[in-house]
Amino acid sequence: MFWKLVKYELQSVRKWYLGIYGIAILLSIPLGLMLRKSIFVTEQSHQEPSLLFFAFFTLMVFATIIVWGTIYIATIVLIVRRFAKTVFGREGYLTNTLPVSAHQLILSKLLVAFILDIISSLVILLSIGIIAAFCLDMKDILLATSYFGQILKEIGAFYLFIPSTILSMIAGILFYYLCISIGNLFNTNKVLMGFVAYFAIQAILFFIGFFFGLGAALTGDATNTAINNSSYIFSLVQSLILIAASYFGTYYIMTKRLNLD
Numbered sequence: 001m002f003w004k005l006v007k008y009e010l011q012s013v014r015k016w017y018l019g020i021y022g023i024a025i026l027l028s029i030p031l032g033l034m035l036r037k038s039i040f041v042t043e044q045s046h047q048e049p050s051l052l053f054f055a056f057f058t059l060m061v062f063a064t065i066i067v068w069g070t071i072y073i074a075t076i077v078l079i080v081r082r083f084a085k086t087v088f089g090r091e092g093y094l095t096n097t098l099p100v101s102a103h104q105l106i107l108s109k110l111l112v113a114f115i116l117d118i119i120s121s122l123v124i125l126l127s128i129g130i131i132a133a134f135c136l137d138m139k140d141i142l143l144a145t146s147y148f149g150q151i152l153k154e155i156g157a158f159y160l161f162i163p164s165t166i167l168s169m170i171a172g173i174l175f176y177y178l179c180i181s182i183g184n185l186f187n188t189n190k191v192l193m194g195f196v197a198y199f200a201i202q203a204i205l206f207f208i209g210f211f212f213g214l215g216a217a218l219t220g221d222a223t224n225t226a227i228n229n230s231s232y233i234f235s236l237v238q239s240l241i242l243i244a245a246s247y248f249g250t251y252y253i254m255t256k257r258l259n260l261d
Helices: 002-044 051-088 102-135 138-155 158-183 190-217 224-256
Strands: none
Touching (some): 002 051, 051 158, 102 158, 102 224, 158 190
16 A cells, blocks of 8 residues: 555656656757857857857756756645645545555655655756766866765765765655644644744754854864764764654654644
8 A cells, every 4th residue: 555655646746747857858958059059159269159149048048947946846845735735635534544554654755755856856967967968078077077076075975975965855854744744733824833833943953053063163173074074973863863753743743633624
């Protein structure tokens, strides 16, 4: 039943996402070609591109950025909307009669949300890569790869960066679920109270992170790597705590304080 829930969640958003992903990829091709032509004209003829070309190029840049932003925002909106609608909304009556546990409901929605988050990020990176591929030769690509590796070295251990990023994404999704659940504890202004819960908890987490970072910077070992590594470790611990608190908080509200009014 768990995988049926996952399949249903994916099917409910498949068509919309395939469309917006396709637009992002398709826009990258003409934008990359136009950027390449602009660079070629400037370097070879030492002339500025025509006004018409520049206007169309600017339009393509804005359109592509808007599509990237739409993917990012829509992913968050759909994650929030699907959970609120199917658990606490009108569909909640049907959802809560299914022969599945609250754990299965939460985990199935978490898995789908995580998959969408990953795919959306990869599509945006692929779109950027397509644009860059039209403008860079192999030498530039190798140089950029080397530079990126140096950046990773500077920001700290790679083995901490990846799990920190993954856990942070999972914590973020479950945190949305917790805030939605808190909002639905109220009989009125559920959406508003969900936002209040979100910003209140975020403010607390921000101050905790700020004071920890300040403390790490003032310790005896003040090297960049040491500070970054300690920051990653703190991020890992914070994400794990937030995951546990958000998950079990959501589970408790769904099973003990469910309010579908």
